[in-house]
Amino acid sequence: MVMMGGGNPGHIPQVQERFSEILHELAIDQAAVRRLVGIYDPPQGEKQFISALTDMLNQEYGWGLKPENIALTNGSQAAFFMLFNMFGGDYGDGSRKHILLPMAPEYIGYADAGIAPELFKAVRPDITFTDAHEFKYRVDFDAVEVTAETGAICVSRPTNPTGNVVTDEELARLEVLARAHDVPLIVDGAYGTPFPSLLFVDATPHWNEQIVLCLSLSKLGLPAARTGIVIAAEPIIEALASVNAIMNLATGSFGAMVAEPLVRSGEILSLSRDVVCPFYKGKMERAVSEFSAAMGEHCRWYVHKPEGAMFLWLWFPGLPVSSLELYQRLKARGVLVVSGHYFFPGLPDDGWRHRNECLRVTYSQDDEQVAKGLRIIADEVKTIWAEAGH
């Protein structure tokens, strides 16, 4: 089976080598081992990592952070579960608030995170064509509506599944909206800036107290360590730490301690920029090139402009079968992808055909396997059109 459905990051030997070195140093330092295994961190997270990250971000970007602005969670997913249910859902006074996703498609992992039903309200994007077989979603600000029932606005940047990067201008407009309605703007930077930087276009690292910036060590190469990072105003961090104490007692120390030397020295930024980013950019370019060659001009097809993350978002306008059926046919041929229709949490059922015309294809794994999978996708799409008499 060619695995192009999952979200596991790629294997970058140079990055793993650094983690091996650090692990080795930790293993021979008894005081470090004691912290690594034997002492509960506070619910806000490992202090030395938070301190190092505070210093590094202030030095690089002048954000004026204090350690009280940063909390660690057992992975980003756990952070979003807590944040969404803190800002959205039942407020206990009879009122209920939603999380506004200003641009669908959006991350599938949000879909089930609501304790209360119907937690999300999503908005259809504008579609612009950027090349013969390339398009880009843009926020349709005419359709974005923040109301008294909006608890927070959330956008992933780069976006999983599309590889879209919300522009600096779009982000600024979302922030203006958030500020005007006194709700936080949650920016999911799991693939983004300042690290791990799976970004192939410019995107300015940005934070202030209106923003809840969620980062992760997973795509740097530490998915198994489960370390999410939340940067926000102090009252939000304080509340998050309290929720974390109730749900998890404490966050694991491992990811924080393995990454701390890289944060303290700033190496996490150079590693992201000079190693991680080029690794994925190369994979993206080879994948696009392979798929373009395989598709040719037989039918309508588009790739979302691949600006970041590690997915190609393929769009087959007018395809005679749904993306779910395409997924099933591809699975039968040994290629695992994800049907695009899952990535529209909170978008009302509006008969929009586009929702059922897209696939998310992960290109983080072995190049030859990725190329093989993409050729099979192209072949299957052409077969479907041929079966329909085109």
Place this chain on the structure above:
Amino acid sequence: MVMMGGGNPGHIPQVQERFSEILHELAIDQAAVRRLVGIYDPPQGEKQFISALTDMLNQEYGWGLKPENIALTNGSQAAFFMLFNMFGGDYGDGSRKHILLPMAPEYIGYADAGIAPELFKAVRPDITFTDAHEFKYRVDFDAVEVTAETGAICVSRPTNPTGNVVTDEELARLEVLARAHDVPLIVDGAYGTPFPSLLFVDATPHWNEQIVLCLSLSKLGLPAARTGIVIAAEPIIEALASVNAIMNLATGSFGAMVAEPLVRSGEILSLSRDVVCPFYKGKMERAVSEFSAAMGEHCRWYVHKPEGAMFLWLWFPGLPVSSLELYQRLKARGVLVVSGHYFFPGLPDDGWRHRNECLRVTYSQDDEQVAKGLRIIADEVKTIWAEAGH
């Protein structure tokens, strides 16, 4: 400040030495490092650890487990958050169920775990006197009532905060009740059997499909690794893994991989029995001896029979101040403990004076500090009685 309030396990050099060795072996094995940091575990948890634990438990106890009976979570606390809200709370059809705690006092960490309010129903224990200054709680089966609104029964064994160990007979009766009403009996074995074995009386390791057995690597010496273990019927594990996927995507690999060699060889059992248990038993005996000498016969005082865990549960019948005030006075004298009144989640406000007459005192840390703290507690209690004219 003498820290006798927290739940951090003690520092056992012999145990840490083993973890250092294993860490060192992992750090020099590139394939192991890749698994340790670079690959998401499935939502059910790290497969090799689960496989090793399944084999070991079957071999030792003949429980007939399959890997599908075991899930790993980011610590026990996370397991309880998920389990309590799976079995208790709002069932979505208008009905609401509670978690029955058949013997208060019970673990403070359960108290806020309910998404729905009033998740717990607790039952007052019988108090039996086992020595001049020693008592033991027993389950008052006449008062334990399982109803159609009971979602699960839960008991910690040994009990945090009291150090009580529910007897094999009590556990068997609870299981009969659970079976009769078709609800799971959740046994919180974070300090218990078969590991880490902070047990100073006999307690038989016990599991079958009626029981949800929750274990942890924390008190073995890995609190910072956040590894909880849930052993239950397959449908429960399947549901738990699904909830874990939604809330956390995956569980961290670190604790599982560090402990796996100990599980595969069975060393986790001998380490628990021959090193961890004697370490805490010695600390318990020194603490009881120190406190007995310091208290003398000046006033009424009792220690709950210290059968396990790492706490003394002190009871001062008729003390002129509440346990909360005693806590504050001790804090002012540099000794941090926990007021006992927090440990009665789900027990209706019944004017039972006993709730405000107890302290939880942790004896896991440095012996001299523990002795110093206990002498100050004794002195403060005698001072309070003297102030009241006794």
